[in-house]
Amino acid sequence: xxxxxxxxxxxxxxxxxxxxxTTISYRHGPLGxxxxxxxxGGDRLPxxxxxxxxxxxxxxxxxxxxxxxxQARGELSEWAATRGIPLHVFDWAAQHDHAGLARDAAYxxxxxxxxxxxxxxxxxxxxxxxxxxxxxxxxxxxxxxxxTATPPTPAADR
Numbered sequence: 821x822x823x824x825x826x827x828x829x830x831x832x833x834x835x836x837x838x839x840x841x842t843t844i845s846y847r848h849g850p851l852g853x854x855x856x857x858x859x860x861g862g863d864r865l866p867x868x869x870x871x872x873x874x875x876x877x878x879x880x881x882x883x884x885x886x887x888x889x890x891q892a893r894g895e896l897s898e899w900a901a902t903r904g905i906p907l908h909v910f911d912w913a914a915q916h917d918h919a920g921l922a923r924d925a926a927y928x929x930x931x932x933x934x935x936x937x938x939x940x941x942x943x944x945x946x947x948x949x950x951x952x953x954x955x956x957x958x959x960x961x962x963x964x965x966x967x968t969a970t971p972p973t974p975a976a977d978r
Contacts, residue, residue, distance in 0.1 A: 853950050856925030856938040857917070863935050865927065868919040870910045878908045882931035884958045888942060889916040890924040899944035904959035 852862025859866060865887070868875045878885060886900050890912040900907040910916070912923050921927075926942040927935050928950065939946040951958060 852934075852936065854938040854940075854946060856927065856940040857922035858920035859922070859927065859935055859938055861935050861937050865929055865933050865935055866919040866921065868910075868921060869913070869915050871913070875908070875910060876933075878906065879929075879933045884931060884936075885929050886947075887927045887929060888924065889913075889921045891942075892924075892926070893942050893944075896926055896942055896944045899947065 852860060854861045865875070865879070868889070870877075875887060875889075878887070883906065885906040885908060886896065888896070888907070888909045890910075892907060892909045897907055899905075916923070922940050924942045925938060925940045926944075926947070927939075928937040928947050930936045937947055937950040950956075
């Protein structure tokens with residue numbers, strides 16, 4: 821009976837969500853920012869098919885990365901390249917809209933596949949502000965997209 825049930829898309833999705841962690845969200849946590857489409861910073865990146873595969877293929881290597889569904893702005897491409905952060909640009913498709921992704925928006929992804937920051941305008945300035953606000957330094961080491969954190973400066977004693 822189970823083999824027949826899993827052939828139905830609704831049953832497959834129910835089983836997948838039941839046994840996976842895809843519904844965990846850090847949306848209201850301190851490390852999530854922005855919103856593009858229905859995807860918020862702190863959400864797990866939604867799965868979406870792409871031309872010849874899916875958007876999760878790039879997640880096989882746990883590293884900071886940027887995803888754009890549609891056209892990436894030149895400034896964003898330059899921003900990612902100077903920091904050694906992989907930029908994955910996927911041709912826009914209706915399935916991306918169905919998954920909640922926004923056309924030409926940019927999603928800064930943490931190594932655990934959660935969205936750190938989402939920018940509907942697809943710009944690099946929001947990502948720069950996000951990293952500075954959280955004291956995060958990503959890349960800059962010959963293509964190494966690992967992160968280091970700078971602890972906040974303690975307030976002066978009064």
